[in-house]
Amino acid sequence: MNTQRVFVARLSGCAVFDPAGDRLGRVRDVVVVYRADDPPRVVGLVVEIPGRRNVFVSIGRVTSIAPGQVITTGLINVRRFQQRGGEVRVLAELLGRRVYFRDGSGEAVIEDAAIERDRLGAWDIGQLFLRRPRTSASPFTKGPTTLASWEDVTERLDSTQEPSAEQLVATLSELKPADLANTLLDLPDARLLEVAEELPDHRLADALEEMPEDDQAHILEQLGDERAADILDAMEPDDAADLLGQLPALRSEQLLDLMEPEEAEDVRELLKYGPDTAGGLMTSEPIVLSAEATVAEALALIRRHELHPALAASVFITLPPYETPTGRFLGTVHFQRMLRYPPHERLGSLIDDTIEPLPSTASAAEVSRILASYNLVSVPVVDQVHRLVGVVSVDDVLDYLLPEDWRSHSTEQRPVSFPWTGPVKL
Template sequence: MSASRVFVARLAGCTVFDPAGDRVGKVRDVLVVYRKSDPPKVVGLIVEIPGKRRVFLPIGRVTSIGSGQIITTGLINVRRFEQRGGEVRVIAEMLGRKVLFNDGSGLATVEDVAIEETAQGAWAISQLFVRRPRTSASPFAKGPTAFTTWGEVREKLTAGEAQSAEQLIATYSDLKPADLANTLLDLPKTRMYEVAGELSDDRLADVLEEMPERDQVGILTTLGDARAADVLDHMQPDDAADLIAQLPEERGEQLLDLMEPEEAEDVRFLLSYAPDTAGGLMTTEPIIVSADATVAEGLALIRRHDLAPALGAAICVTLPPFEPPTGRFLGMVHFQRMLRYPPHERLGTLLDAGLEPVTADTSAAEVSRILASYDLVSVPVVDDNHHLVGVVTIDDVLDYLLPDDWRSQDGNDDVRRRAAARITLATGSIPLPGGTDEKSPVPGGRRRGRGTS
């Protein structure tokens, strides 16, 4: 090994390579088992491989740890990781845990754990980095830190006391929402709900948008109504509408009443459309400008850090007002087209004349065909008076086409086959076996479940 002592929090996100130098995946946690008298023994790493699948890498197959990377023997079982009884995940379950010093000097919180090589290919916990309670009344003060060995402390186990999730959240602060969602889904349910409850409203909103609906509902039911409404306010309106549609009608109405009026209005508007139509798939927050806006102004709007990439691919041009439902829809200007013109050019002169909007009652299958046929990232949606009411983006369509359980079965061949079948049927690429008409709408269930108006 190139390092004899490593702090686990620093291992999170480290790249794992095989002996040939090819990237295998990234470390997401370290797995240990407790022993009667000796410090916990490291049994392996939890590694995320392509496809967001978490697999187990035995510590004996790790040949080198150092310089932010891990080298393996190249032999990895790609079976999805399942935690066994007696196994403990250091980052997910040990960080943030309370411990008592055996000398009676008080309580501390585990902030990091050092593992050390004890023999060739054998590792164990050697040190804990802990923080004692703060001694100052200042809200900005932090308690003193210390290094201690496993034998100098014991865990504080109090029935009914929730384990702190703050350290776990800090460790995963740099994860993208999809990766953090995947991390939470790997935790035991009670731990997942605890960590979700500690996330900020906007961070939790981003994470919920990346989760299967059953887990979204599970987390939302653990939140009080006021907190749940605040989280829904931070979600994209179409995602919030999908989630509310899965709740009992009474609670859904309660949450809508508690949401910000403007956000609730967008969600109610989306809930009025059938789930398998453009209106049911669209988002009501595209970039909308007047025909007199310049290329410089359009590019400035696209640069917003909180804007989804699919929404930044094109700008909608309408007559006033510029909030859905807008004035008459004039057209869209694609991002690449703006880059070809000087900053002072008016967007009204750069409209894509060949792009026709769809109506809110256009079937989802037809929207899918349009996006696929014309290589579009988004398509505008108008009402009967040609007023812009929203846009359907490619990620909305993918959520529709993929099977309901695609998030929870990452990398599963059966999921890919079913997804391919639905995409083929929706886009009309080839006729399906059994004489199915290539123009038939997409059959069966879907991710969204709200009813028609």
């Protein structure tokens, strides 16, 4: 039998299937244990199943591993993964470690590790993909790479050095924000904070928006003041306001003072509203245009990839100024209606005035009722003089209505039926 070899970084996010071809989840990491005189032995995979729950799949339940997919026997334990003593997660802990070549030729950093299956069916770490120190003084030049077997290197000698988080950040680059948040929260606390320091501001901001509020506050408090303010600048104003609302008033004010003035002003406005009102739920950055703007202009704005889908469903027409709080609110133009008219059509002639805006003091229950009654994905919010101050989207309401720990325990309250085991109470 030929040796099977798969690099772990390529396994991240790969689908896991049962023998019938039904998808069970996605690979999030590989778990190994060290051995005295042999390469680390693979003991299992960390797999994310529906509900964003990470479970452990013993390597004995895996029948095939390939870069594009993993096939299992179908019998898995759906208890949440908890790392045991002596276990090492390859992506979370091994990548980024410094090693030294036994032949004395220098040091290198582990950027990837290949797991190999021997003739007896056991999986071990075989080759390592290593990067040596750069030889050029230019910060834009990376060091040369090389492949080496586990036996060719030894672990870093200085036990006080922490493994670099750069390579782990690289493996997480393609994850969606919700998956990135879940992956970060599964890391040991010290590793989580190290990776958070390495993530770009916008990526960490996106991940924080998907975390429970307690975890958001914990991570933010571990960052330096300047970095914490930068992260808040990169967050959506309503999410930043919710996060600052979890912090002591003095700390919240300190961070607001360090934020960009325009971003801080939006957040301060949102903090004035109660958390269970339309003002407390809304985002203050909808698409606002004049009645003279054209369909072509509106479609160009909602086409932006960074725009949330719920906010891209409509544009809002007001008198000047066109930043919240705007001039008098005139009405809404829905995306679907724009598609039925020529590009030069003026938005003022397309306004849907059948949906009344909500006052900023409206309760969360009233917001939910309006969204459900009229099958809307967003609803405008106005102040006492009918100026547009924001928009509440359906995801804002869901975040409010769901239990605080829904992100991490979304499947624990109900039976879940897996085709390979029958009903299982999680």
